[in-house]
Amino acid sequence: MYVIVGLGNPGRKYENTRHNVGFHTIDLLAERNQIKVNKLKHKALYGEGVIAGEKVLLVKPQTYMNLSGQSLLDIVNYYKVDLNRIIVIYDDIDIKVGSIRIREKGSAGTHNGMRSIIYLLQKDEFPRIRIGIGKPEIMELSDFVTSNFSKEEIPLIKEAIETAALAVESVIDRDLSFAMNKFNG
Template sequence: MYVVVGLGNPGKQYENTRHNVGFNVIDILAKEYDISVSKIKHKALIGEGRVGSEKVLLVKPQTYMNLSGETLIDIYNYYKVDMENIIVIYDDIDLDVGKIRIRKKGSGGTHNGMRSIIKCLGANDFPRVRVGVSKPKPGQDLADFVLSRFRKEENNDVELGLEKAAKAVDVMIKDNVDLAMNKYNG
């Protein structure tokens, strides 16, 4: 079984913001796999389905970004899923818009959602897909920046990045993380 978690904030005001690219990728995967992500369980919107022969749980935590770990520890304890079968998708300000980076493990860095997950799970050895959202301008508040929407001229790049992230998750599930890293880490 795979648990694919896209990080974001619930609510209309946060839709399509830089911080919600994880939710956007879950939406693409849900459409691709014909999985309805509408059941409320584990402080999240979840949907269960199959990708090939693998059972998959798509997850959009509803705890707000900084408490994402509460959802993941609940799911981890309930489903007893292997750590390497948890895939977390989230925004990264250190990557240009539309770039993605896949890692097998790592720290949470400055990302509060990832820090919450690592703290709650007590581990950091699960794969993740980081989606580039670019850096704020000098002097711009980081929180304001990640809660902003993409500029018109960024829309094409972000769409390509979201699609690439969804395809990478597909490869991670159907094949393995190494192949996804080789194919998508540019």
């Protein structure tokens, strides 16, 4: 089984913010693969289904970004899933808007959601897909990641979310190396 985790903040207030691109990718994967993400357990909204012949769990932690690890740790312990079968999707300020990067492991960088996950799992060796949201020029980082995209950025971010969903499907259908070669450009 694969566990696909999209990071974000719950609630209408954060719905279309930069921090929620992980949630939007989960929503797109759910739509494309007819999976209902409507169960509440493990401090997350989740849904079970199949992508490319593999059983998957699509997960949107409901703990707020900085505590995302609580939800994922609960899921890992409950389902006894190997870390290499987890894919975490999240926003990254160090990547330009509209680009994605796939990695098999790595540090959290400045991302508090990833810090929480790595701290609680005690490992950073799991695949992740980072979606570029750009860098703030004058705004505080916390204000920037909880701000909405500009009109000019919306088509770019929609395309990046579509690409991230395709990348997840490629990891499941083929493997991580194939997806990295195809989507890391």
